[in-house]
Every structure is written in structure tokens, then in C-alpha cells.
Amino acid sequence: xxxxxxxxxxxxxxxxxxxxxxxxxxxxxxxxxxxxxxxxxxxxxxxxxxxxxxxxxxxxxxxxxxxxxxxxxxxxxxxxxxxxxxxxxxxxxxxxxxxxxxxxxxxxxxxxx
Amino acid sequence: xxxxxxxxxxxxxxxxxxxxxxxxxxxxxxxxxxxxxxxxxxxxxxxxxxxxxxxxxxxxxxxxxxxxxxxxxxxxxxxxxxxxxxxxxxxxxxxxxxxxxxxxxxxxxxxxx
Numbered sequence: 001x002x003x004x005x006x007x008x009x010x011x012x013x014x015x016x017x018x019x020x021x022x023x024x025x026x027x028x029x030x031x032x033x034x035x036x037x038x039x040x041x042x043x044x045x046x047x048x049x050x051x052x053x054x055x056x057x058x059x060x061x062x063x064x065x066x067x068x069x070x071x072x073x074x075x076x077x078x079x080x081x082x083x084x085x086x087x088x089x090x091x092x093x094x095x096x097x098x099x100x101x102x103x104x105x106x107x108x109x110x111x112x113x
Numbered sequence: 114x115x116x117x118x119x120x121x122x123x124x125x126x127x128x129x130x131x132x133x134x135x136x137x138x139x140x141x142x143x144x145x146x147x148x149x150x151x152x153x154x155x156x157x158x159x160x161x162x163x164x165x166x167x168x169x170x171x172x173x174x175x176x177x178x179x180x181x182x183x184x185x186x187x188x189x190x191x192x193x194x195x196x197x198x199x200x201x202x203x204x205x206x207x208x209x210x211x212x213x214x215x216x217x218x219x220x221x222x223x224x225x226x
Contacts, residue, residue: 008153032213043203043217044156063210090154092213100171105155
């Protein structure tokens, strides 16, 4: 069983829709939870980051963490064609002096104009 | 600032050939990482360097070697390339010491025939 499970999609929604992306994990030692966005043929970039259960908002994006269920979500409101990308969830536990991040396999999202 | 740069952008090798992927960062980061990204597998850590002068194995180190040349540069070497090493390779860096955001380069697309 993978430590982090993510539905690969693809997910296609019309412009303006609310998008929900999800990941589950098995390692209860994970402390930090992140969402990265990766445009085609580019490197991933950090979108949101949280270390506690609950919700965190940043503009049209909301990250939600439920540690009791080992489940995290990313919601995108008023989705735009520019949101079309692959979204990777990521989690980390601190090891010695470097943090190693475990990534989900990514969900490919397409927003139809 | 250029951020994280990688060379080359594309490479085609024959089985058994060797090559070195180069990575440099200009953000004065302490830690650097090499990942490979394959369809359905997400990003998998090959090697990392917590600080200048140290390197450690990640999840999938077999067939690779690394050198942390100085604080700025971290190279990945394939001594005898195999078709299973066909992938997109990303270099990343961060402050280290528990910092979780990693900054990624644009990637190198490697095909081994």
C-alpha cells in the first residue's frame, strides 16, 4: 500500500465550477500537508501548506486536513481555465536535518471554458 | 534570481551509456534533492543532500550516484543507463532544517533506448 493515495483523474469540469481534489494517507506521523500545482512540462510549485487539522483559505483555494480520518482535500472555487494543471498532494515528516516529502501521484485537472 | 536551473532539458541515451544531470540553485539553500517522475507514480526521491558535504539515499537510489559539488550545485550521474531510467528528473532545493517548501527546477526529460 502506498503511503499517499491520490486519484489520478483526469478530472474535467466547466469554468466556474467548484473543484474538489482529495488524498488519503496511512502514516500518522505526517506533520505537514501541502498541495503543489504542476503545469504541463514544468516543475511543481507550492500552492498551499498547512500543519494542522481544519481549513486554510487563500483566495479561491481552500486546503482541508482531517488527521483523524487521514484525509486531505483541496477546493478550488470559481475555477478558471488557467487552473488546468496536475495537482499533487504532499506530506512530510522531519528526518534529521532534512525534510523528505512524500508526494501523491497527482490528479490531472482540466477546466473547460 | 534564476531559482533552480537544470541542464540539459532533454537527453536521449543508448543502454549502457553514462551521463550527468546538472542542477544549480541561487537561493542560498542548504538542502537539495533529486526526484524522478513517472506516470502514475508521482515524484520519487532518488537522493538528497541535507547540507554541503553530505548526501543520503532516498526511495529509489539504485543505478544513480550524486555529488554535492558546493552549496549551489548538486549533480546526478547515471553510470550505465537502462531503459527503466527513462523518466523526467527534477532537482529541488530548500532551506533545510525542517523547512518544507521545496523549490523545483524545470526538469530534464531523459529517454534511454
